[in-house]
Amino acid sequence: MKTDCIRDLLHAETTVEDSENRDFDSAFASDLMSDALAMIRNSPESTVLITGLCNIQALNTAEMLDIHLIVLVRNKKLDESIRNAARQKGIAILSTACTMYEACGILYGNGLKGISNAVNIL
């Protein structure tokens, strides 16, 4: 699923543009970055991080994991310094008014799968 498609499905605002309009095949959602660091093992480059955590640590976590797209839920916005840092690190950011539950449901229902084996066998 392309970044543009994710943006449209979530009626999201582009906070930091994905100039390559990358393709993603899975997503992980959490406000706890240690959970993201523990769980996202395979193909993080094609995994979207969905979070309500609106600070530099969401960006740092994405950088450590080689994640290229963060979706911020509940209409959260990052300040300019963090947006600039994201541009430098090549990490795109979308901001949606959806809650985390709604964002996950919409993306999952449109084919963006979860990352665990448990989800894959459902």
Add this chain to the structure above:
Amino acid sequence: MQSIFYKDYEVVRDDFANAGTASSDIKRTLSTLGFQSAVLRRIAIASYEAEINLLIHAWGGNINLDVFDNGTVQLIFKDPGPGIPDLEKAMTPGWSTANQKAREMGFGAGMGLPNMKNVSDTFDIQSSSAGTTITMTFTEAPQ
């Protein structure tokens, strides 16, 4: 085994604005030295978790990055205290003593130490009231 690259980082107590800066530099530095993304990611995850721990659990500390001629990367995280009272509990996934500030930063899931152990090739932790030292090594070979 001989060290071919060494760098030391200081993590200042309560300097939350710069949390992750050292780990970001470590990842960038090792990338420049030619390390590939799979091992880089493991190193970055472990380093970031440990760096955050220096801020949220310890009174700051130091990070030593050592690269050896056989391709092994060693990271040592050393803090001056207060130490971990119960190491067994601290190594249990989900167990956390993180405060409100740590949770605001997105940490406190109780996954830090287990994460470090999982992504490193060797993991050693020593702790007393005088401080905690975590030593981890990583090699290019698949885990």
